Each structure stands twice: as structure tokens, then as C-alpha cells.
Amino acid sequence: xxxxxxxxxxxxxxxxxxxxxxxxxxxxxxxxxxxxxxxxxxxxxxxxxxxxxxxxxxxxxxxxxxxxxxxxxxxxxxxxxxxxxxxxxxxxxxxxxxxxxxxxxxxxxxxxxxxxxxxxxxxxxxxxxxxxxxxxxxxxxxxxxxxxxxxxxxxxxx
Numbered sequence: 001x002x003x004x005x006x007x008x009x010x011x012x013x014x015x016x017x018x019x020x021x022x023x024x025x026x027x028x029x030x031x032x033x034x035x036x037x038x039x040x041x042x043x044x045x046x047x048x049x050x051x052x053x054x055x056x057x058x059x060x061x062x063x064x065x066x067x068x069x070x071x072x073x074x075x076x077x078x079x080x081x082x083x084x085x086x087x088x089x090x091x092x093x094x095x096x097x098x099x100x101x102x103x104x105x106x107x108x109x110x111x112x113x114x115x116x117x118x119x120x121x122x123x124x125x126x127x128x129x130x131x132x133x134x135x136x137x138x139x140x141x142x143x144x145x146x147x148x149x150x151x152x153x154x155x156x157x158x
Contacts, residue, residue, distance in 0.1 A: 011046040014054060015039070015114050017080075022115040025072035033062035036121025037114050041085075044110035055085040055107065056114070059094055059124045091124045098128045105132055 022037050041055040042048060054077065058065070065088055077084050089097065097104040108128045113121035 007048055008046045010050065011039075011043060011048040014043070014048055018054075018056070018077075019115040021073060021076050024076070025069055026116075028072050029066055029069040031060065031062070031065065031069055033060050034117045034120040035060040035065075036116035036118065036124065038111045038121055038125065039114045040107035040111045042110075044107070044112050051083075053083045053085045056087075057094065057107070057111065058086065058088045059091055059121060060088070061090065061120075063090075091127065094124055095128050095131050098131055108132070 018037055018039075026035075036059050038044070038057040038059060039055070040057050042052060043055050048054075058073070070088065074084060074086065094104075094108070098108045099105075108125065109132065111125045111128070113125070
């Protein structure tokens with residue numbers, strides 16, 4: 001069984017690999033917008049076990065990422081034997097998915113910037129966290145229908 005520091009060490013080595021691969025893809029294809037590569041889920045928590053999936057999110061400002069850029073980013077990882085769970089989204093899409101999709105919301109809670117524009121990536125994560133905090137408060141609040149029924153149910157027992 002791996003100890004915590006071994007998970008963290010493997011995560012650190014993987015961070016270095018992803019930084020190198022993203023830098024090469026950027027140098028080769030020069031994306032026209034800001035972008036950041038985020039580690040999410042267990043990898044975002046630095047709990048990467050051997051042979052685990054690398055769960056990552058590429059966030060970018062442009063409407064579309066060039067297919068050649070995506071190939072330059074993902075193929076070296078796949079060719080290196082990594083199983084990569086990835087998504088490519090704009091900040092707006094990331095926040096919308098965090099609002100509507102529980103898996104995305106759970107993943108973004110542990111997100112951290114691994115490579116690319118750290119200020120941009122941290123801004124996307126911070127905005128998603130604000131949305132999730134509001135959503136969490138909303139999930140605990142009664143709906144208008146529940147509030148309307150509340151007075152009529154007082155005193156009746158369960």
C-alpha cells in the first residue's frame with residue numbers, strides 16, 4: 001500500500017511531465033488565447049496512485065482549440081502509457097458544468113493549476129468555487145413550493 005508521500009511524489013513527477021508536454025504543444029502551435037491545465041479529482045488532491053487515470057481539464061479563452069494543438073498535448077501522454085481522462089472547456093463552460101453536473105462539481109472542488117497561465121487557471125477555479133458555495137447554500141434552502149406549504153404543515157406531526 002502506498003503512503004501519502006508516495007502519492008504526492010508521483011503527482012509531482014506527473015506535474016513535471018504535464019508542464020513539459022504543454023510547453024512543447026504551446027511552442028509548436030502557439031494558441032491564440034490564455035489557457036491552463038488543471039489537475040482534478042484524486043490527481044488534483046495529489047493522490048495519484050500508480051496506473052491511475054490522469055484527470056485533467058484544459059481551460060482556454062478562445063472559442064475553439066486547434067485540433068493539432070490537442071493532438072500535441074494528448075498524444076504524447078497516451079503514447080507514454082498514461083490513461084488520460086480529459087475535458088477541454090472555456091471558463092464559462094466550466095462554471096456552467098459545475099452548476100449542472102455533479103461529477104464536474106466534485107472534480108472542480110479539488111482542482112489545481114498544473115501548467116499554463118496560473119493566474120488565468122486560478123481565476124477559473126475561484127469562480128467555480130464561488131458558484132459551488134452559492135449552489136451549496138441553495139441546495140439546503142427550501143424551494144418556493146416548500147416554503148408555501150410550510151405553514152400548513154405546522155402542528156400536524158410527521
